[in-house]
Amino acid sequence: MSVRTVAKQDFLSARRSRALWFATTLFALLAVLIAYGSQGYRLSATEQVQNTFRSFGMVLAVLLPIVALVASYMSIAGERESGGIKFLLSFPNTRRDVFLGKLASRLAVVAAGLTFIFLAATAVAVARHGAFPVGVVLGTYLVSLLYGSVFVAVAVALSSAVGARSRAIGAAVGSYFVLIVLYLVPTIRITALVQWVHDTMLGMEPNPHLYDAVTYTSPYIAFRKALNLVLPTEMQQEVFRGSLEAGGELPVYLTDEFSLVVFAVWLTVPLVVGYVRFEGSDLE
Amino acid sequence: MATIETTGLTKSFGDVHAVEDLDLTVEEGEIFGFLGPNGAGKSTTINLLLDFIRPTSGNIEVLGIDAQERPAAVRRRVGVLPEGFGFDDPLLGREYLEWAIETKEADDDPDELIDLVGLTGDADRLAADYSTGMQQRLAFAMALAGDPDLLILDEPSTGLDPNGIQNMREIVREQAERGTTVFFSSHHLAEVEAVCDRVGVMNEGELVAVDTIEGLRESAGGPATIQLECATPPTELGVADLDVVTDVAVDERTLSVTCTGASAKVDVVTHVAERAEIVDILSESVSLEALFNDLTDGGRDGDDADSEQAATEVAQ
Structure with missing residues (x-):
């Protein structure tokens, strides 16, 4: 099993990376601060903790992709730049082994970091409010794992498709911008843009569901929708206001459950494209 | 296989x-x-x-x-x-x-x-x-x-x-x-x-x-040199008349012969031995370096004057 030996070596060196420990510790401190400081108005103990994890989820939505991208963007590009890839491939490893081994290792790194962060946050929140709403805590954790994995997959795929550090950085920053920032900055409204193109430029009938469906391609939006699956009804966010105002039942592709499909697509398509490119390229 | x-x-x-x-x-x-x-x-x-x-x-x-x-x-x-x-x-x-x-x-x-x-x-x-x-x-x-x-x-x-x-x-x-x-x-x-x-x-x-x-x-082209030290000054032995010889120099009792290739040296030695007493033979083989330069036209530095010199250098 060469995938295992590649992953094992990679994980061992990641474990010794000071930068990763630093980032994880910082993130854990932030989580602890949120867990300690979060104080809702007139909430029961259980609701307090649930509310804490709801806020925590909002922070993760923005920061977790950064951690996952930073942890993974050099995974293969770095080896290609340093010549380490020649070492990996001088031994009985195929390119598939290297690709999957790196992916597995970086998934494990991010999962381990996330687990550490959640343990810290949970311990503080439970100690402070004296309640442990298992469903919300565990649910948020699992959805976050999925969300983090999406960005590890994207970063490893990009990393395998480019040959140099500088391009890997560019690709990672670019993907964060396109997948998160565009949907995060309040004044950039993707729905409005789509609406303008669809209605004004193409002159078609208004279709609010379509505008929202376009924004649903972002894993950031998908994460916020997925959190609704694990939060109690009164704490859920209405992500697609436009479709809501239009009234009627939400189509299947705009439901909270559909976020899992969005995640699945992000988890597979970039990896397949990245792998095919990596498999066919000259590694010098 | x-x-x-x-x-x-x-x-x-x-x-x-x-x-x-x-x-x-x-x-x-x-x-x-x-x-x-x-x-x-x-x-x-x-x-x-x-x-x-x-x-x-x-x-x-x-x-x-x-x-x-x-x-x-x-x-x-x-x-x-x-x-x-x-x-x-x-x-x-x-x-x-x-x-x-x-x-x-x-x-x-x-x-x-x-x-x-x-x-x-x-x-x-x-x-x-x-x-x-x-x-x-x-x-x-x-x-x-x-x-x-x-x-x-x-x-x-x-x-x-x-x-x-x-x-x-x-x-x-x-x-x-x-x-x-x-x-x-x-x-x-x-x-x-x-x-x-x-x-x-x-x-x-x-x-x-x-x-x-x-x-x-063996197959290396280019001139090969051989020096023969003789008991008496090796003059008028007719070495220069051999087909394979391109240059001859005599310095007291030492005869320096430049010939067309490594195998030609044998002809030179045979020729001289029949006419004079040889005390010592100093043969210089073509080095791999000269050969290398020959084959690769001096590599990246082929236009330099140095490589010309390197190509004619011989090993001990």
């Missing part, structure tokens, strides 16, 4: 033919020196053998296995010292080596390999902190893991001190004696001369010569 066999192997990067129509055969058990100036296509060929890069056309078989179709099967039986590797991960020298042994599914003793390459006492340091020469030694130990059937060494002496080079040569010879085929790329002539059974010379992507070193010397 040949250990390495390429047929019509071509690799182009855009308009540049890094390797062109290469037919290379390396036999089992030999130490094959792969020689050429920078940019001649040596590394490209090695990268092709190991499937780091894909050929534009042509076939490659290593140990009878198609290098493109089953690269992992090739790598299982080959030990590689790649050029331009990196030890960037925060891992100890020993850990790198253990990883190599594990990946090869071998049962080597890491300490034995560490001693073999002269890294005793440094195995438990971070490989990233090693000097270039020490990294080269570690890489060499990793290449030796799993007792490979073929060793591919790309510029192996890079960064090594003279002791390190000596040690590496000995290991290479030992490996060859045990039946390992060694494929050895270098622009170091002395190195190739010292260890290789056969040499292939690359120039501008093409294989311009393949032969034993003796054979190459």
Whole structure:
């Protein structure tokens, strides 16, 4: 099993990376601060903790992709730049082994970091409010794992498709911008843009569901929708206001459950494209 | 069965033919020196053998296995010292080596390999902190893991001190004696001369010569010089009249003859011996360096005046 030996070596060196420990510790401190400081108005103990994890989820939505991208963007590009890839491939490893081994290792790194962060946050929140709403805590954790994995997959795929550090950085920053920032900055409204193109430029009938469906391609939006699956009804966010105002039942592709499909697509398509490119390229 | 066999192997990067129509055969058990100036296509060929890069056309078989179709099967039986590797991960020298042994599914003793390459006492340091020469030694130990059937060494002496080079040569010879085929790329002539059974010379992507070193010397064009010390001043022996002789000089009792090739020297000696008493013979063989320069047109520096001089230099 060469995938295992590649992953094992990679994980061992990641474990010794000071930068990763630093980032994880910082993130854990932030989580602890949120867990300690979060104080809702007139909430029961259980609701307090649930509310804490709801806020925590909002922070993760923005920061977790950064951690996952930073942890993974050099995974293969770095080896290609340093010549380490020649070492990996001088031994009985195929390119598939290297690709999957790196992916597995970086998934494990991010999962381990996330687990550490959640343990810290949970311990503080439970100690402070004296309640442990298992469903919300565990649910948020699992959805976050999925969300983090999406960005590890994207970063490893990009990393395998480019040959140099500088391009890997560019690709990672670019993907964060396109997948998160565009949907995060309040004044950039993707729905409005789509609406303008669809209605004004193409002159078609208004279709609010379509505008929202376009924004649903972002894993950031998908994460916020997925959190609704694990939060109690009164704490859920209405992500697609436009479709809501239009009234009627939400189509299947705009439901909270559909976020899992969005995640699945992000988890597979970039990896397949990245792998095919990596498999066919000259590694010098 | 040949250990390495390429047929019509071509690799182009855009308009540049890094390797062109290469037919290379390396036999089992030999130490094959792969020689050429920078940019001649040596590394490209090695990268092709190991499937780091894909050929534009042509076939490659290593140990009878198609290098493109089953690269992992090739790598299982080959030990590689790649050029331009990196030890960037925060891992100890020993850990790198253990990883190599594990990946090869071998049962080597890491300490034995560490001693073999002269890294005793440094195995438990971070490989990233090693000097270039020490990294080269570690890489060499990793290449030796799993007792490979073929060793591919790309510029192996890079960064090594003279002791390190000596040690590496000995290991290479030992490996060859045990039946390992060694494929050895270098622009170091002395190195190739010292260890290789056969040499292939690359120039501008093409294989311009393949032969034993003796054979190459034999076929080397260019003038050969011989000095004969005679009992009496060797004048009027008619040496200059021989067809193979291009120049004759007499200095007291020493006759210096320049002739067309190495084999012509015998004619000169025979001719003189019949007419005078020879006290001593000083024959200068054509060096591999002169040969190398000849074959590669002086490499990248072919236009320099220096190479002209180097081409006519002779070894002791």
